[in-house]
Structures are given as C-alpha cells and as structure tokens.
Amino acid sequence: MRNRFVFLFVLVAILFACSSDSISNDDLDLINLEVKLQAGTxxxxxxxxxxxxxxxxxxxxxxxxxxxxxxxxxxxxxxxxxxxxxxxxxxxxxxxxxxxxxxxxxxxxxxxxxxxxxxxxxxxxxxxxxxxxxxxxxxxxxxxxxxxxxxxxxxxxxxxxxxxxxxxxxxxxxx
Missing domain, CATH: 2.40.128 (Lipocalin)
Structure with a gap:
C-alpha cells in the first residue's frame, strides 16, 4: 500500500513538473513576442x-x-x-x-x-x-x-x- 502511495505521489509530481514547463514556455513565447512588437519594424x-x-x-x-x-x-x-x-x-x-x-x-x-x-x-x-x-x-x-x-x-x-x-x-x- 505504501509503495502505491509513493508511486502515485511521484506520478503526480511528474505531471505537475511537465505542465509547469509548458506554461513557462508559453509565457516565454509571449514575452518574446511582446519584445519584438515593442522593437518595431x-x-x-x-x-x-x-x-x-x-x-x-x-x-x-x-x-x-x-x-x-x-x-x-x-x-x-x-x-x-x-x-x-x-x-x-x-x-x-x-x-x-x-x-x-x-x-x-x-x-x-x-x-x-x-x-x-x-x-x-x-x-x-x-x-x-x-x-x-x-x-x-x-x-x-x-x-x-x-x-x-x-x-x-x-x-x-x-x-x-x-x-x-x-x-x-x-x-x-x-x-
């Protein structure tokens, strides 16, 4: 039972870690786009x-x-x-x-x-x-x-x- 709890905890931690990276990458893409727009063409x-x-x-x-x-x-x-x-x-x-x-x-x-x-x-x-x-x-x-x-x-x-x-x-x- 304890092994299942540890496994479940590790699985949830991995899922949160993966989703956090995606949000960070999206935020970085948005910031880069804003910088390009401010720089002008x-x-x-x-x-x-x-x-x-x-x-x-x-x-x-x-x-x-x-x-x-x-x-x-x-x-x-x-x-x-x-x-x-x-x-x-x-x-x-x-x-x-x-x-x-x-x-x-x-x-x-x-x-x-x-x-x-x-x-x-x-x-x-x-x-x-x-x-x-x-x-x-x-x-x-x-x-x-x-x-x-x-x-x-x-x-x-x-x-x-x-x-x-x-x-x-x-x-x-x-x-």
Whole structure:
C-alpha cells in the first residue's frame, strides 16, 4: 500500500513538473513576442499627394514673436490610410527657421507626430524638408523614422499670407 502511495505521489509530481514547463514556455513565447512588437519594424513610408491650405499670421509677441504658420491637409499615406495632417510653425525672426511640428491623424484615429529638421528651397514656391517622426498615439506611440517631403505652394496673392499646398515624399517609419 505504501509503495502505491509513493508511486502515485511521484506520478503526480511528474505531471505537475511537465505542465509547469509548458506554461513557462508559453509565457516565454509571449514575452518574446511582446519584445519584438515593442522593437518595431522598419517600413517604407510614402505620401503620394496631400493637399491643403495654409495661412501665416503675426506672432503674439510672447510664445511666437514673429510669424505663425498653420497648415491643414488631407491625403492617403502609407500605414495610415486617408489621413489629416496638421502643421504649426513658429518663427522668431527672418533668419530663424523656428519650431515646426506636425501631427498626422490616421484613418483609425492613431496619431503620428514629428518635427522638421531641415529645409531646402528649390524655387520661390517649392521646397524640400526633412521630417523626423518621434512618437504618437496608438500603434505609433514609439514610432521613429525620417521622411523627406517635397512641397509645392500656390499663394492666393503673391507674397500674401494664405494659399494652398501639395505635399509628397517618402522615407521610413519604425513602429
């Protein structure tokens, strides 16, 4: 009788040991998957055409002393679908390129954010900019990447404060 009890105890201990290893392996697989998802994958990012409007307004003298640009556009973008783009630009003087930030709102509401680091005027009405992605919300919370955009502007009145623009470009995004 005692041998049966010992045998039964050893058998139960072996069963628990085997099932514990399986759970641990499943947990490790889940942890590895989460790490891979957090690390993100680099993907191409393209905008064929975003169209919108812009306006320059005088700065308020405090948060932005010289001039403010507000721009809003819409178009289809890789990984975001049909999206809305909002850009703000504050310049504190004629030689200051200022602080330019962009928020892109994806079709599902996720936001992708970035700041511009360079600008190169290719004509009086066109320029290229480098946009650095630096996070957002939803799937873009930890997004990183670089995007080179080409912008063509059409002024309502030459030298005037309002007009339209068309933007396109490509780069990469990791999320």
């Amino acid at each position: 680099e993907r191409p990012f393209k905008i064929k055409k975003v169209e919108g409007t812009y306006s320059f307004i005088p700065g308020d003298g405090e948060s932005c002393s010289a001039i403010v640009l507000n721009a809003i556009g819409e178009g289809t973008m890789s990984h975001l679908g049909f999206s809305t783009m909002l850009e703000e630009w504050c310049s504190n003087g004629p030689t200051d390129l200022g602080t330019r930030s962009i928020t892109i709102i994806a079709a599902n509401g996720d936001e992708l954010r970035g700041t511009h680091s360079t600008i190169l005027f290719t004509s009086a009405t066109s320029f290229e900019e480098t946009l650095n992605f630096d996070g957002g919300t939803g799937r873009f919370e930890n997004a990183k990447g670089v995007f080179i955009e080409t912008v063509e502007i059409i002024e309502d009145i030459p030298g005037g404060p309002t007009g339209t623009f068309v933007m396109s470009g490509e780069g990469t995004i990791t999320y």
